[in-house]
Amino acid sequence: MSRFFVLSLNGLTQGAIYAAMALALVMIWRATQVINFAQGAMAMFTTYLALFAIDHGVPYWLAFLVALSSGLILGAIVERVIVRPVESAPPLNVVILTLGLLLFLEALAPMLFGGQIRSFPPAFSIVGLHFGNSQVAFSPFDAFTLGSVLAVMVLLLVLFQKTDLGLRMRAAAFNPDVSRLLGIRVGRMLTLGWSLASLVGALAGLLIAPSLLLYPTFMDQVLVFGFTGAVLGGLDSAVGAVVGGLLMGFALSYVGGYLGSDLETVGALVILIAVLMVRPRGLFSRHRLRQA
Amino acid sequence: MVAVHSRLDRLASRTLGGHLLLALGAAVLLLLLSTQIGAYDNYNLTAVAIFAVAAAGLNLLTGLNGQLSLGHGALMAIGAYTASLLLKDHELPVVLVLLLSVLSTGLIGIVFGYAAARLRGPYLAGATLTLAVALPQVATRYKSIFGGESGLTVPPTTPPAWLGPDFPPERWLAWIAVAAVVVTFVLLANLLRSSAGRAFRAVRDNEAAAALAGIDVARTQVLAFVISAACAGLAGALFAYWSGVTAPAGFGVTLSLQLVTAIVIGGLGSLAGAVWGSLVLVFVPSLTSGMASTLNVPSAIANNLPLAIYGGILVIAMLVAPHGIQGTLTRILTIGRARWGHTPAGGQKGVVDWDDPASDP
Numbered sequence: 001m002s003r004f005f006v007l008s009l010n011g012l013t014q015g016a017i018y019a020a021m022a023l024a025l026v027m028i029w030r031a032t033q034v035i036n037f038a039q040g041a042m043a044m045f046t047t048y049l050a051l052f053a054i055d056h057g058v059p060y061w062l063a064f065l066v067a068l069s070s071g072l073i074l075g076a077i078v079e080r081v082i083v084r085p086v087e088s089a090p091p092l093n094v095v096i097l098t099l100g101l102l103l104f105l106e107a108l109a110p111m112l113f114g115g116q117i118r119s120f121p122p123a124f125s126i127v128g129l130h131f132g133n134s135q136v137a138f139s140p141f142d143a144f145t146l147g148s149v150l151a152v153m154v155l156l157l158v159l160f161q162k163t164d165l166g167l168r169m170r171a172a173a174f175n176p177d178v179s180r181l182l183g184i185r186v187g188r189m190l191t192l193g194w195s196l197a198s199l200v201g202a203l204a205g206l207l208i209a210p211s212l213l214l215y216p217t218f219m220d221q222v223l224v225f226g227f228t229g230a231v232l233g234g235l236d237s238a239v240g241a242v243v244g245g246l247l248m249g250f251a252l253s254y255v256g257g258y259l260g261s262d263l264e265t266v267g268a269l270v271i272l273i274a275v276l277m278v279r280p281r282g283l284f285s286r287h288r289l290r291q292a
Numbered sequence: 293m294v295a296v297h298s299r300l301d302r303l304a305s306r307t308l309g310g311h312l313l314l315a316l317g318a319a320v321l322l323l324l325l326s327t328q329i330g331a332y333d334n335y336n337l338t339a340v341a342i343f344a345v346a347a348a349g350l351n352l353l354t355g356l357n358g359q360l361s362l363g364h365g366a367l368m369a370i371g372a373y374t375a376s377l378l379l380k381d382h383e384l385p386v387v388l389v390l391l392l393s394v395l396s397t398g399l400i401g402i403v404f405g406y407a408a409a410r411l412r413g414p415y416l417a418g419a420t421l422t423l424a425v426a427l428p429q430v431a432t433r434y435k436s437i438f439g440g441e442s443g444l445t446v447p448p449t450t451p452p453a454w455l456g457p458d459f460p461p462e463r464w465l466a467w468i469a470v471a472a473v474v475v476t477f478v479l480l481a482n483l484l485r486s487s488a489g490r491a492f493r494a495v496r497d498n499e500a501a502a503a504l505a506g507i508d509v510a511r512t513q514v515l516a517f518v519i520s521a522a523c524a525g526l527a528g529a530l531f532a533y534w535s536g537v538t539a540p541a542g543f544g545v546t547l548s549l550q551l552v553t554a555i556v557i558g559g560l561g562s563l564a565g566a567v568w569g570s571l572v573l574v575f576v577p578s579l580t581s582g583m584a585s586t587l588n589v590p591s592a593i594a595n596n597l598p599l600a601i602y603g604g605i606l607v608i609a610m611l612v613a614p615h616g617i618q619g620t621l622t623r624i625l626t627i628g629r630a631r632w633g634h635t636p637a638g639g640q641k642g643v644v645d646w647d648d649p650a651s652d653p
Contacts, residue, residue: 029414035414035417082607082611085611086610086611086614089610089614090560090614091413092354092360092552092556092560093556093610093614094610095360095417095552095556096552096553096556096557096606096609096610097606097607097610097611099549099552099553099606100602100603100604100605100606100607100609100610101603101607102603103599103600103602103603103606104599104600104603104604104606104607105603106599106603107596107597107598107599107600107602107603108596108600110592110595110596111592111593111596111597111600114592115592115595115596220545224421224422224425224545227418227421228418228421228422230418231414231415231418231419235414235415260433262429262432262433263429263433264429265422265425265426265429266426266429266430266433268422268425268426269419269422269423269425269426272418272419272422273407273419276407276410276411276415276419277407277410280410280411280412280415281412281415282415
């Protein structure tokens with residue numbers, strides 16, 4: 001099997017996870033104009049909760065659900081308790097706030113769950129599938145990763161485009177004041193947006209944990225690449241987030257495979273700068289270049 | 293018109309004179325302080341000075357010009373590697389090393405500055421964050437030049453002979469750092485009071501209005517970036533002397549984020565804010581880790597408590613003091629003055645100008 005094909009498959013799976021992370025960031029950005037730098041740390045925390053449940057004899061899939069639902073709850077708590085009070089503060093303050101939350105969670109996790117590096121069990125085998133006599137670098141767990149990210153995206157698309165609730169959420173993000181006049185509970189919609197975003201983040205954590213191992217800062221890299229993907233695609237576009245995340249996955253895989261893994265991040269930087277110099281608001285932005 | 297001009301001229305000379313006097317006073321105080329404290333405290337004093345130089349530069353870019361950089365640690369790395377490479381085979385005077393580091397970082401800052409001037413808000417943040425992640429990797433990759441993971445060792449600066457044979461080297465480094473911070477602050481304070489400083493603020497507040505007023509927006513942004521990069525380069529070179537080794541691990545994303553934290557906690561847009569923020573960066577972790585080690589708790593908790601407290605402080609500080617330490621102090625002062633019947637010169641009663649450089653040292 002050609003090297004290019006292997007790297008492409010690897011890039012696709014990694015890209016799916018970056019896409020999930022980017023999507024989580026974009027959902028929060030669109031709802032509250034905040035870049036949630038604690039997104040990765042929140043996902044790390046929910047993944048630790050899943051491992052904690054598994055350690056205590058909870059079946060795997062139930063632990064999976066524990067992580068996802070604690071993601072929902074954590075997102076709501078963070079929005080209500082920490083982000084809501086600084087809604088009208090300068091944007092940099094919210095950046096520092098989420099950075100503070102990131103540090104806090106990364107310190108809290110080893111206090112609660114122990115600081116040693118842990119392995120996280122995958123949902124399915126991570127051994128490459130066999131087709132006839134040849135083995136491909138694509139495992140059942142990779143298939144599950146792709147499938148679950150795709151499923152979440154379809155569900156979110158249906159929610160936002162086809163349901164009344166989704167319409168209300170979009171309206172609340174688009175114009176809070178008018179939405180309020182129309183009887184939409186804007187605050188509640190924003191909380192729900194944060195909840196759903198951190199659910200997607202929690203999923204990304206569960207999917208990447210088997211290959212990265214679990215330690216307090218294990219999601220930092222994923223957050224950076226997810227953020228890069230979101231910026232690449234354009235922060236205002238959910239489609240852009242997915243495309244940007246996938247692009248990051250492919251790019252990192254090719255650069256790592258052909259030029260050496262220590263150049264991965266440099267490759268990411270070069271691609272990001274190249275795209276942003278042509279389109280300063282990302283690939284899928286619909287905004288004008290400069291706002292007067 | 294003539295009267296206005298001469299008054300402005302007088303004001304300018306007063307400003308410069310005031311800044312110089314203040315700087316001289318601060319320098320003398322700090323040098324005296326450094327002779328009274330031990331080696332460890334001199335080490336901390338140097339760290340505060342280094343962070344203050346870098347944070348002041350970042351505050352100019354972010355607080356005054358509105359460009360958010362999450363990658364200033366990478367610019368510090370450029371300064372640090374310049375200094376380390378210069379000192380690899382040659383023995384050079386400190387001043388020359390510092391100046392060349394400032395120059396090289398400033399030149400690279402021009403390239404980054406042009407790219408940054410096209411980007412806004414979170415897009416600039418994303419690009420600079422990626423820079424912070426990527427640049428240390430270059431050092432890891434090109435081992436023969438940058439020494440790879442283990443980095444380059446930096447020989448310590450020896451105190452000059454006229455200070456006597458027993459002069460402690462850490463105090464000498466503290467003096468160098470204090471001199472660097474004082475010179476940087478005087479230059480920045482005057483720049484902020486000049487037309488360039490007003491242009492920075494105008495561009496931050498409203499690009500379209502600034503452009504209409506005849507300000508070249510892109511050029512102003514590049515200039516702010518270059519000056520800011522030069523400060524980071526100076527801080528990086530001092531950092532190389534301070535730590536004795538320049539390695540990629542020292543310039544990770546954490547350093548960049550620490551600098552942003554410093555200016556927001558200290559106070560955006562003011563030089564004093566950079567000092568407050570640097571004090572927080574250096575002393576809060578050492579205080580909390582000292583505190584945690586005295587507690588009788590399992591090591592898993594004691595080791596992580598300082599970070600948890602630090603994160604908690606960031607969150608709480610943003611909730612209770614959104615304008616940082618300097619902003620809060622200014623507000624308290626203004627309220628006090630209003631109550632006692634003194635209106636601050638040039639300002640309206642009860643109105644707080646967060647960017648008023650009059651509150652700078």
